[in-house]
Amino acid sequence: MEREAMEFDVVIVGAGPAGLAAACKLRQLSLESGTELSVCVVEKGSEVGAHILSGAVLEPTALNELFPDWQERGAPLNTPVTEDHIYYLLNADKGMRVPGFFAPKTMHNDGNYIVSLGNVCRWLAEQAAELGADIYPGFAAAEVLYHDDGRVKGVATGDMGRDQHGEPKESFMPGMELHAKYTLFAEGSRGHLGKQLIEKFDLARDRDPQHYGLGVKELWEIDTDKHRPGLVFHSAGWPLNESGSAGGGFLYHLDNNQVAVGLITDLSYENPYVSPFEEFQRFKLHPEVRKYLEGGKRLAYGARAISKGGLQSLPRMTFPGGLLIGCDAGTLNFAKIKGSHTAMKSGMLAAEEVFDAITRHQLDGAELTAYETRFQASWVHRELHLQRNFGPAQHKFGNLAGSAYAFIDLNLFNGALPWTLRDPTPDHEQLKPAAESRRIDYPRPDGKLTFDRLSSVFLSNTNHEEDQPCHLQLRDPSLPISFNLPQYDEPAQRYCPAGVYEVVDTDDGGKRFQINAQNCVHCKTCDIKDPRQNIIWVAPEGGGGPNYPNM
Numbered sequence: 001m002e003r004e005a006m007e008f009d010v011v012i013v014g015a016g017p018a019g020l021a022a023a024c025k026l027r028q029l030s031l032e033s034g035t036e037l038s039v040c041v042v043e044k045g046s047e048v049g050a051h052i053l054s055g056a057v058l059e060p061t062a063l064n065e066l067f068p069d070w071q072e073r074g075a076p077l078n079t080p081v082t083e084d085h086i087y088y089l090l091n092a093d094k095g096m097r098v099p100g101f102f103a104p105k106t107m108h109n110d111g112n113y114i115v116s117l118g119n120v121c122r123w124l125a126e127q128a129a130e131l132g133a134d135i136y137p138g139f140a141a142a143e144v145l146y147h148d149d150g151r152v153k154g155v156a157t158g159d160m161g162r163d164q165h166g167e168p169k170e171s172f173m174p175g176m177e178l179h180a181k182y183t184l185f186a187e188g189s190r191g192h193l194g195k196q197l198i199e200k201f202d203l204a205r206d207r208d209p210q211h212y213g214l215g216v217k218e219l220w221e222i223d224t225d226k227h228r229p230g231l232v233f234h235s236a237g238w239p240l241n242e243s244g245s246a247g248g249g250f251l252y253h254l255d256n257n258q259v260a261v262g263l264i265t266d267l268s269y270e271n272p273y274v275s276p277f278e279e280f281q282r283f284k285l286h287p288e289v290r291k292y293l294e295g296g297k298r299l300a301y302g303a304r305a306i307s308k309g310g311l312q313s314l315p316r317m318t319f320p321g322g323l324l325i326g327c328d329a330g331t332l333n334f335a336k337i338k339g340s341h342t343a344m345k346s347g348m349l350a351a352e353e354v355f356d357a358i359t360r361h362q363l364d365g366a367e368l369t370a371y372e373t374r375f376q377a378s379w380v381h382r383e384l385h386l387q388r389n390f391g392p393a394q395h396k397f398g399n400l401a402g403s404a405y406a407f408i409d410l411n412l413f414n415g416a417l418p419w420t421l422r423d424p425t426p427d428h429e430q431l432k433p434a435a436e437s438r439r440i441d442y443p444r445p446d447g448k449l450t451f452d453r454l455s456s457v458f459l460s461n462t463n464h465e466e467d468q469p470c471h472l473q474l475r476d477p478s479l480p481i482s483f484n485l486p487q488y489d490e491p492a493q494r495y496c497p498a499g500v501y502e503v504v505d506t507d508d509g510g511k512r513f514q515i516n517a518q519n520c521v522h523c524k525t526c527d528i529k530d531p532r533q534n535i536i537w538v539a540p541e542g543g544g545g546p547n548y549p550n551m
Contacts, residue, residue, distance in 0.1 A: 003156060003174045008040040008134075010354055011154050011180035013141040013193060015043035016052060017117070017340045018326025019186030020124035021066055022347030027131035028066075029355045037358065039133040040178060041125075042157060044140035046543040048125040049118035051188075051522055053217060053304040053551045054340065055250055055260060056117040057081065057109055057232060061379070062344035067127065076119040078255050081109040082230030087288055088400065089238035089249075095288045104406040106335040106387055109232050114252045114260075116550040117340060140539035144193055145177060151365040152321030154179040155193070160541055163467045181364045182354045183322040186347060189307040190524040192538055194328040203315035203324070209426035210330050211309040211391065212528050213247060216280040216497050217262035218456075219551060222296035227257045233289075234337070236399040239282040243440060245269035246394050246402075249283045250337070251292060258299070259292060260551075264306065264337075267427040267495075267529050268395055271437045275494040276525075277303070278442035281450040293449055301456040302551050303497035303523040308334040310391050311384040312422060318372060321365040323350045333383055335390035335406065345380040386415030392423040431531050434489040453499035457519050461547035462498070464540050470517045471540035472500065472526065479534045485511065488531055495529050497521065521546045 010026055012019045023041050030037040045051035058077065063070055070077070086098040086107060100108065125135055142158035154177060161172035185194045189212065198204050233251040240247045246266035253259050263283045265276035284293060307313075307330035314331070317324045325331075325346045332339030353371040357363040375381055389409055394402035409417050445451045464471075484490050485503065490513065492501035498519040506512045522545045527537040 003177050005177040005179055006040070008038045008178065008180045009358055010037065010039045010182050010184065011178045012039065012041045012184045012186055013155055014186035014188060014191070014328070015041050015048045015125055015135060015137065016121060016186055016188050016326060016343065017124070018328070018343035018347035019184065020121060020128055021062065021344035022184055022186065022325060022351045023128040023133040024066055024124065024131060025348045025351035026355055027128065027133050029351065031131065033359065035359045037355065041128065041133060041135045042139045042141050042155070042178065043135070043137040044539055044542055045137055045545065046547055047137045048135065049122045050137070050547045051545055052118040052121050053215070053302040053548055054117040055217070055252060055262065055337065056115055056340060057252060057338060058113050058115045058117070058120065059336070059338055059341040060111070060113065062341045062348065066344065066348060073127065075123050077113040077115055079114040079229055081112045081114060081232050083228065083232065084109050085231065085233045087233070087235040089235050089286055089288065091238050092285070093287060095235070095286065102407060104335065104390070104403065104410045106390070106410055107234060107337070114230065114232065114254050116254070118548050118551050138543040140542040141193060142175060142539045144196060145179070147321070147365065150320060152183050152319065154183055158539055158541060162469055164469060166469050169467070181358055184347070184350055184354070185322060185324050185328050186326045187328045189305045189327040190527055191328040194324050197319060197324065198315050201319040203317070203319065207315055208309060208312040208423050210307055210313045211423060212267045212305045212427055213264040213308050214267055214276045214303060214305050214495070214497065214523060214525050215262055215264045216277055216303045217260060217301070217551065218298055219300040220259050220261060220293055220296045220298055221257050222259055222292055224257055226292050227259070228253050229255055235288070236403065238286065239279050240265060241399065243269065243271045243274050243438070245271070245274055246399055248399065249289070251289060261289065261293065266394070267305070267525065268430045270430050270432045271440070272431050272434050272488040272491040273437055273440045273494065275440070275442060277453060277497040281445060282442070284449050290449060298451070298459065300549060300551055301459040302546055302548055303521050305524045305528055306339065307332055308391055309423065310334055311388040312392070312420065314384070316372065317375065318368050320367045323354070323368065323371055325350045331380065331384070333387055335387035335410065342380045342383065345378065346375065349374050349378055388415070389417070389421045392421035395423050396421060428529055428531050428533055431488055431491060433487050453497065457498050457521065460521050462519060462521050462545060463547070464518050464520065464544040466518060468541050470515060471538050472515050472517050472520065473536045473538060475534050475536060479532055484531060492526055492530065492535065495525050497523060497525065501526065
């Protein structure tokens with residue numbers, strides 16, 4: 001069955017902060033100039049916000065520019081930050097609070113807000129729709145379309161109603177082609193179409209590889225007498241330091257007696273026995289964390305990779321017919337542990353460039369190289385440049401010494417040290433063989449503070465139509481057993497925070513690699529950390545995956 005096509009001036013893939021900010025800005029410019037510009041946003045989640053997961057402490061810099069009257073418009077920024085607590089956790093029992101003066105100044109949160117980023121995106125979608133953008137949740141962009149001359153033509157949404165063998169079922173509906181003069185890719189970290197574009201157009205040439213962390217997060221309702229609205233807690237050290245891994249924890253006090261608690265595990269870790277999910281469960285047992293959670297109720301669970309390579313890993317963002325924006329490119333500022341404001345600004349800059357190209361220069365698919373100039377002249381580039389050495393220093397020196405370096409670099413020299421640290425080894429090449437690594441025996445969950453994967457996935461409201469093609473594909477189906485299992489004891493069964501990958505016994509006494517794609521929360525860790533890059537994440541049917549209410 002032939003696919004139908006729809007024509008737009010601009011198609012945006014992904015209804016996260018970058019994509020929605022771009023849609024709002026495009027429609028603002030259209031209305032201000034009286035020049036009609038059609039804008040379409042497609043989102044693979046069942047609704048806007050369903051796949052959005054972040055800490056999140058929001059710096060409102062970009063929001064102030066996009067909607068100076070956001071408070072009057074009812075933006076869900078309800079909890080201003082009132083306190084910053086930064087701890088170095090020495091071990092399972094002890095922690096040392098870092099005086100504010102000694103913390104890298106980027107970690108201070110004066111003027112910021114603790115938010116549900118999912119709810120912020122829902123609000124942004126309302127603004128975009130009121131401005132005249134078309135927003136289509138439940139439609140996954142599955143394929144990049146190209147003109148005969150190689151320019152990006154748009155995207156095609158995935159077919160609905162194919163069985164696990166790819167054959168049409170009675171409910172089959174072909175995907176739709178969305179054609180545009182320009183297509184903006186805002187899929188978030190490790191976007192599967194963005195990954196293809198980076199490779200096809202060699203956008204990462206002369207850049208460091210992108211680096212990632214895996215954030216595992218829960219939302220809790222806690223006792224009123226323990227709740228301190230506006231308190232931001234960050235930590236480094238235990239439990240990750242026991243395995244020589246990097247990363248850190250957070251606990252943010254929102255409104256309504258709720259706290260967001262999570263752990264970011266740097267995916268550069270070396271020990272194949274590390275389980276970021278289990279490390280997070282341990283983190284909650286530390287006295288500085290459990291004192292808030294004890295007696296509370298877990299409400300929601302989720303996990304998502306973040307792009308944290310910074311400026312050195314930022315690919316070229318332009319190619320004929322489109323742009324990469326937000327975390328699809330990697331604009332997160334890891335020194336601040338924030339990416340929403342930079343993602344939004346990258347989308348707004350893209351909107352300005354695309355609007356000028358279409359309306360002033362009558363361009364249709366020509367590469368917008370001027371976007372790089374516009375980006376480099378912006379505050380988001382200055383911010384990323386000043387804080388460019390934070391992430392590489394954490395990798396090179398570890399959390400403690402890396403933070404000391406960051407204090408000198410940022411607090412004393414304001415990011416003006418005359419060198420740039422490099423981080424040339426990709427995360428998937430970091431694992432050491434299992435024979436050279438210490439096994440880690442994680443404690444059994446207690447069902448009160450700590451939990452297993454399956455009960456956690458249940459709280460994420462994750463669902464996929466079972467009889468559909470598996471969206472977790474193997475380049476070579478024999479590799480997980482023939483290579484990864486003996487050398488690394490198949491790390492996928494530990495790095496996945498949703499229990500998707502298992503090594504199970506077979507009747508003949510052998511082992512079999514099993515993929516439980518139904519459990520997938522779309523975190524992208526497998527696509528990132530697999531040591532042979534054998535696992536490829538592609539978009540499942542639209543509407544599948546987690547359904548986060550307010551993460």
